[in-house]
Amino acid sequence: MRRTRPDKVWTIALKEFSEFRRNRYIVYSLILMPLIMTTILPMVYLLPVASFASDPPDEPMDLGIETIEIVYGGTVQNGYYNRTLFIGVTLGNIVALSCRFVDCEMNYCLLRNSDISDSSLSECVVDRCNLDNVSRFNVSLKDSRVLGEPTEAESTLLLLLDAQMLFFTLIPTILPTIIASYTLVGEKLNRSLEPLLATPTSDLEILTGKVVSILLPSMLVTWICFVPFVIIVNLIAGPVLDYLPLPDLTWLVVVFLLGPLFCLVSILGNVIISSRVNDVRSAQQLGSLVVLPIVGFFAVALIGVISLTLPYLLAFALVMVCVDIILFYLATRIFGREEILVRWR
């Protein structure tokens, strides 16, 4: 079998680039959409949250507690306790004032003016206490200080940052929809495929040339936009979080691994769609459906069903590799001379 010639692939890709440059719609889409998504939207989302953020407390309140009694281990049910140190105790239905709790488990308790550390609380009311490394379930906090946990603003910023990850998967998915609709359907409408197919160029070389011509600008724009995005996010969120959140490994996986995989899914999906439609608008409308599974994944992540952690993202990347392989196989079958000349409508 004949080897695919890179010079021919590149010749086709260069021709496509020359055509894109002259298509204002593609040029504007390549510039404006990523610019809005990666510079303006982060500012719109993050700035208000960051500007209202208050400094997190780093010191416990001085509660003037002096314990006079110690309880080690065991279970304590019901009762009123004052100035007692509990270590490794399971407590239920108690009322405590000016106590210390270390490594305890508490259910249905009313705690006031106490220090609680390395413990867990469930169904409790806590008033004017210091909490340090305490897990809480259904706990009512009043005038208390939680140490070692992000503030509400920090949590919101981190959540919004995760949401912005979606943009970096949408850009390499949507841009091919726009470009492919012109390069494939446009060529079909212009009837320029037949003379191209009559050249001594293989189907795979033509398909690869077209894929490269869409993949390169889409990914270049995505990666270039990542630089100002990182700067903006760090400038806005850095002072609030006390560290520079980007770039981190999760983001690098999304931008440099998942991005190209999504881009390829979109391109190949559009090749298949383009074979069946006859106008650019229909191609774009149908092509944009490719975005749905990707948005779906991130929607599921944002509502907390799965987390946007490295193992999940790598697993998703693996799924995308499989999808790409299947779509590439289908696209090569559809993008054959005979298929194009006989069945493409």
Place this chain on the structure above:
Amino acid sequence: MIKTRALGRRFGATVAVEDLSLNIKKGEVFGLLGPNGAGKTTTVRMLCGLISLSSGEAYIDGLDVKDPEQRLRIRGMIGLLPESPGLYESLSAYRNLDFYAKLYGCDPKCRKERIKELLQALELWDRRDQPVAGFSKGMKQKIAIARALVHEPKLLFLDEPTSGLDPSASVTVRNYLLDLKKEGRTIFLNTHNLDEAERLCDRIAVLNTRLLAMGRPNELAQDYFGRHLLVQVKEQETLDLSRFNDIPGLVKVTLGSEGLCFTLDDPQLRAPEVVRRLIREGAEVQQVYESRKSLEDVYLRIIGGEENASR
């Protein structure tokens, strides 16, 4: 250069081309005529290795169009002008040709020279850097012809080269094709334009799914209409036509609106004898000429005959 045997192509239940056998020599200009949907474009696509054959065999310069490797070589040695120019509208004329020259693997130095030569020959060199979108239909067609020739192919397939062009653009394109003919290129011409086929083609074939007729245009006229000598005489109605039945080579003699019509085996050879006999019968001969039927008459007779046969 082109050899096919029982070539056929089906699209599902529809037969597009059936049992087509051709033998086209190097340097020959061959015209394929036929109504819309006759299978002309399908034939060209099969011969160019663009679509597969359902039956039969086809060879281009000895290369088998069924063999994928040889198909690639075939595409490298042919030039195709499809029905629609199919140019890249946003690119310039030069860039369009340069792109194809690169795909055909033309040497960079020769490429520039060749493109210049072609654009100059087609009077488009001055507009080489302008986007094709602003060109007239005729100019686009010229660029498409230049594209088919950019790699100096041995064999040229032209599908309706003057379709939709104004008369002056048609003349320019036709003259250019005549120049190509003089250069000795083999040209396979698909056309509806019978006048064009008559002027350009050494041989023609009439296709309507299957091959209906093939030959030189004048030979086909003879085959379908016979060879006639038309004679105009004064008071022709008074002549007794039965007295001419013994003229050697005579098939029949009739009286029509154009005069006396002698159907003969060789009108040029028999003309003196016919004139002698007419004078001997007392006729006053005014004009003698051999009747020539146009390709249009021949085409309509062939297609009409086929339609009648199919009814």
